[in-house]
Amino acid sequence: MVKTVASVGLPVDEVLEIRKNRYCPENETKDCKRISIVTGIHGDELEGQFVCYEVGRRMKEHPELLTGIVDIYPAMNPLGIDSITRGIPAFDLDMNRLFPGNKEGDMTEYVASKIIADLEGSDVCVDIHASNIYLTEIPQIRINKLHKEKLIPLARELNIDFIWVHEANTVLESTLAHSMNSRGVPTLVVEMGVGMRITKTYGYQLVDGIFHLMHEMGIWQGETQPVRKPILSEDPEDVSFLNATHGGIFVPSVKHWEVLKKGDLVGNIIDPLRGGILDEIVSPVDGILFTIREYPVVDEGSLIGRLLRKEVYDR
Amino acid sequence: MNKKIIYEIKSLYRDDFRVWGYEFGEGEKSVCIVGPMRGNEVQQLYTCSQLTRRLKVMEEKGRIKKGHKILVVPSVNPYSMNIQKRFWPTDNTDINRMFPGYDEGETTQRIAAGVFDEIKDYKYGIQFASFYMPGTFMPHVRMMKAGMENVELAKKFGMPYVVLRNTRPYDTTTLNYNWQIWETNAFSLYTTTTSSVDKASAFQAIQSILTFLSKEGIVEYYGHDGYISMVVEDTDMVSVRTKKSGIFESKVIVGQEVNKGQILAEIIDPYEGEVIDTLTSPVDGSVFFKHSDPLTYASTAVFKLIVQAH
Numbered sequence: 010m011v012k013t014v015a016s017v018g019l020p021v022d023e024v025l026e027i028r029k030n031r032y033c034p035e036n037e038t039k040d041c042k043r044i045s046i047v048t049g050i051h052g053d054e055l056e057g058q059f060v061c062y063e064v065g066r067r068m069k070e071h072p073e074l075l076t077g078i079v080d081i082y083p084a085m086n087p088l089g090i091d092s093i094t095r096g097i098p099a100f101d102l103d104m105n106r107l108f109p110g111n112k113e114g115d116m117t118e119y120v121a122s123k124i125i126a127d128l129e130g131s132d133v134c135v136d137i138h139a140s141n142i143y144l145t146e147i148p149q150i151r152i153n154k155l156h157k158e159k160l161i162p163l164a165r166e167l168n169i170d171f172i173w174v175h176e177a178n179t180v181l182e183s184t185l186a187h188s189m190n191s192r193g194v195p196t197l198v199v200e201m202g203v204g205m206r207i208t209k210t211y212g213y214q215l216v217d218g219i220f221h222l223m224h225e226m227g228i229w230q231g232e233t234q235p236v237r238k239p240i241l242s243e244d245p246e247d248v249s250f251l252n253a254t255h256g257g258i259f260v261p262s263v264k265h266w267e268v269l270k271k272g273d274l275v276g277n278i279i280d281p282l283r284g285g286i287l288d289e290i291v292s293p294v295d296g297i298l299f300t301i302r303e304y305p306v307v308d309e310g311s312l313i314g315r316l317l318r319k320e321v322y323d324r
Numbered sequence: 325m326n327k328k329i330i331y332e333i334k335s336l337y338r339d340d341f342r343v344w345g346y347e348f349g350e351g352e353k354s355v356c357i358v359g360p361m362r363g364n365e366v367q368q369l370y371t372c373s374q375l376t377r378r379l380k381v382m383e384e385k386g387r388i389k390k391g392h393k394i395l396v397v398p399s400v401n402p403y404s405m406n407i408q409k410r411f412w413p414t415d416n417t418d419i420n421r422m423f424p425g426y427d428e429g430e431t432t433q434r435i436a437a438g439v440f441d442e443i444k445d446y447k448y449g450i451q452f453a454s455f456y457m458p459g460t461f462m463p464h465v466r467m468m469k470a471g472m473e474n475v476e477l478a479k480k481f482g483m484p485y486v487v488l489r490n491t492r493p494y495d496t497t498t499l500n501y502n503w504q505i506w507e508t509n510a511f512s513l514y515t516t517t518t519s520s521v522d523k524a525s526a527f528q529a530i531q532s533i534l535t536f537l538s539k540e541g542i543v544e545y546y547g548h549d550g551y552i553s554m555v556v557e558d559t560d561m562v563s564v565r566t567k568k569s570g571i572f573e574s575k576v577i578v579g580q581e582v583n584k585g586q587i588l589a590e591i592i593d594p595y596e597g598e599v600i601d602t603l604t605s606p607v608d609g610s611v612f613f614k615h616s617d618p619l620t621y622a623s624t625a626v627f628k629l630i631v632q633a634h
Contacts, residue, residue, distance in 0.1 A: 017622055256333065280336065
């Protein structure tokens with residue numbers, strides 16, 4: 010059943026609505042568990058759109074197997090999605106820096122507070138992101154160190170390739186995930202694929218993981234696939250960053266999720282005007298490339314990729 | 325005056341990105357003044373340019389006291405200004421959310437690190453700041469309560485108001501906050517506008533800075549001392565919010581004293597022209613902030629009022 014979570018009248022005729030679809034079991038009980046699937050906080054991240062569709066499609070195919078509540082929120086930032094804008098259009102604000110919001114605040118804060126209120130009571134929340142338009146990410150879950158005890162076991166059920174536990178960061182206190190985790194709703198942040206695109210293979214991978222987690226929680230009684238064993242990284246030293254040393258056009262020489270040896274060529278930054286190579290980006294360590302630059306134009310400093318050191322995935 | 329590049333990166337097709345610094349006087353790093361970090365901060369650019377012009381003349385006349393160095397950084401983000409975009413051209417990141425920066429990080433982290441390295445050891449730091457919402461302000465000095473704020477110092481600017489506000493999570497990556505952490509006395513100066521030039525307000529800000537520098541013994545300046553600043557906590561201001569979205573028609577100006585019940589603005593139906601919302605003042609006070617866009621959303625704080633003391 011489609012419900013409106015928040016509604017605000019816009020200046021000219023239109024009403025902004027944040028909507029969710031609630032799937033309930035045929036025999037709903039008070040003890041039913043509830044999972045919330047959230048996406049579209051950043052309007053240019055679309056990987057979650059396919060995931061929401063596919064989760065809904067599979068449930069509708071076998072409604073008799075549903076024994077808990079599944080709430081799907083496909084568009085937290087509908088104006089952003091519709092206008093290919095990462096933030097909230099007109100305000101130029103990152104919606105994921107507004108939580109928990111304020112119901113007495115302006116439109117953006119009000120919407121954020123209504124979303125939080127609606128998500129409260131979930132047993133688990135999955136917030137699906139798709140990197141940005143510049144970088145492609147292997148399906149992974151990012152966890153704030155503060156919440157790792159509760160979240161790592163859940164993350165292992167989601168059929169992703171990598172769990173990245175990062176340091177606590179004050180700025181991230183205004184994210185949806187931090188607000189929900191602080192309220193006792195375990196919230197997993199998935200990053201996968203790339204902005205403005207849909208990678209179906211990653212979508213299917215995560216959907217299989219969501220059904221597996223739902224099965225573990227007693228929400229889904231259908232058969233589920235065994236999940237992948239994710240690589241876990243908790244030490245900042247596990248990850249090496251590759252940044253552009255020159256502004257130019259980056260052309261990769263390797264594939265995403267490729268195992269590299271120290272000194273292997275990752276790609277070139279080229280100069281189309283002069284027909285030259287401005288820099289050869291080489292791997293600084295033995296490792297696996299879990300992030301790679303998708304958008305070719307780079308400035309000095311632009312992120313080209315991230316490598317997980319060999320010792321970590323060999324463990 | 326010594327003009328120098330304080331940070332530079334090369335681009336493939338555009339001219340090099342350069343952040344310039346203008347140094348006046350010699351000696352201890354006394355004060356650093358930073359202009360726009362966003363591409364639409366034209367008033368901040370104009371104010372900085374006029375301050376530089378003024379300091380140049382003062383230096384020639386020997387009015388910068390011995391042993392003091394003043395640094396003016398007129399723009400930290402010329403690239404965005406030239407394409408009329410508020411944030412960084414390629415990835416839309418905000419340089420003022422990147423401090424103290426990271427010299428091996430991404431582009432705007434590197435810019436923040438490079439600039440901060442040059443400006444962090446000054447005794448006083450003054451930034452011409454802007455608000456994310458479109459609107460006009462009463463000129464004021466704003467300070468974040470990061471533990472280092474000194475209200476008595478802020479009053480020396482002689483601006484009409486000194487506003488104190490609590491830090492929020494995102495503040496920890498701003499220049500103002502990091503200046504304070506590095507033990508610089510940091511002040512954000514708000515003039516009336518952002519994307520249009522208000523000359524009178526710009527010259528008031530310049531006068532305020534020169535008054536401050538004079539009181540701190542850095543320059544010789546014999547201008548007007550300005551106002552006896554009123555100190556206001558951000559949380560004590562009264563916000564007046566719209567109930568409906570529509571065309572915003574203000575009935576008052578910034579700085580105007582208003583009475584309880586006085587009409588501040590009307591919201592007009594964009595199709596039928598009827599008044600659909602009338603905003604009245606809930607207090608006796610004065611208008612500190614006023615929304616400036618012709619269209620407004622519901623629940624928007626279109627006015628901030630300072631309550632009149634009784």
